[in-house]
Amino acid sequence: MIDIGKFNELRFIKKTDPGLILTDGEKEVVLPYVHAPQEAEIGDNMHVFVYIHSDGRLMATTETPIAMVDEFAFLEVVDVNEQGAFLNMGIGKDVFVPEREQKRPMKVGQKYVVFLYTDERNERITASSRLTDFIDQDMHDLEEGDEVSLLIFDESDLGYSAIINQKYAGLLYHNEVFEDLQPGDVKRGFVKKIREENKIDLSLQVIGFRHILDLKDSLLLELQENGGIINLGDKSSPEEIYNQLKISKKAFKKAIGSLYKERLVLVSDDSVKLAPPSSEKIDQNAD
Structure with a gap:
């Protein structure tokens, strides 16, 4: 089964005018020649990122996107219309953020932390800045003292909110941070304390x-x-x-x-x- 918005291992089966045709044995995907290795031969397996083109075709690229489906990322708005905003994914294919999925109205040239997912209705890659809808509330694989990866996404009177390991959310308190943090910053951090209702206090310093x-x-x-x-x-x-x-x-x-x-x-x-x-x-x- 082909995973939209992720890398797939597909077999090269033939050439057409639009590009190479790849398959998983069931569906066919077009890899434009501009992204195809020149040395590719029929029968080769290829590692490609798959998305749905505006015309509905399955398309592939060998380029690496800034982020994939089921990931949080800091992306720049390149266009806005009445329906929503388009963010640069770094592969010549923009990701759409519907107006309803914007926590605040997005502006061209600004960057936002968003979560990428596939729209159940059309399987297209979609993004949302309403991050709390996609944060995992189950802390079963985190313990106090764990080293974690942090993506800063917001600031409040208490401190900086951060995505933990692309799954959870936690807080760095202002009085324990001695540098200027901005949304989109990626930091090494540590789980300081897991409190009631799985609220997580974070630190930029090793614990204990x-x-x-x-x-x-x-x-x-x-x-x-x-x-x-x-x-x-x-x-x-x-x-x-x-x-x-x-x-x-x-x-x-x-x-x-x-x-x-x-x-x-x-x-x-x-x-x-x-x-x-x-x-x-x-x-x-x-x-």
């Missing part, structure tokens, strides 16, 4: 003890690469720490505190230094 271990190694490397000193300390602002190290002040203080207890660093209000070997030996002998 593993975070401190990772940060200790990173900070030691940073110190070694900067002559044994980092010009950040207890009185440095969260913004200063994030701008230089891309971590929160809380995480910075935990990691530095752990290194200090191991007598690996010296800490002041405005700097962290590698502890000299001699002072480490003296401290160890004193014990």
Whole structure:
């Protein structure tokens, strides 16, 4: 069965004026010559993206779209009419967003996070910016501390809403984010907490003890690469720490505190230094 809006493995069976004819054994698909490999021979299997042309024919391309059916993506509006908007998929074929599927009226030249699906009535690739209708509410394969892929799609007074692993939705709180995020940004994140009704709190920092271990190694490397000193300390602002190290002040203080207890660093209000070997030996002998 051919999957519209996705890649398919189809067999090349003949040539026609419009292009190569491919099949899954039941239906035929046209691959225009402009997208066909010159070395293709009848009988070859081909990996192609399939969609429905405006005239109703099944068409194929070897180009890779920005997104496929059942995926969330950040796409640009290239045209608008009374029925809806058309977004660029990156393959010379635009995807239609009906007016009813627009959370806010779309404008040419603007980009929006949308979900791609096939319209049950005509099997055409369609998109919607009403994302909550397509978000999975079942968190059975997520656990606190998991590393996840995030697609930022909205901002509120609380923080930034993000699509998690192309399935779920979660929130990055403003007071835990130290960079300017925009809809469409893709970030590595972590599941901080799964609350009642499967609401997910997210973080851009690694969660838990593993975070401190990772940060200790990173900070030691940073110190070694900067002559044994980092010009950040207890009185440095969260913004200063994030701008230089891309971590929160809380995480910075935990990691530095752990290194200090191991007598690996010296800490002041405005700097962290590698502890000299001699002072480490003296401290160890004193014990």
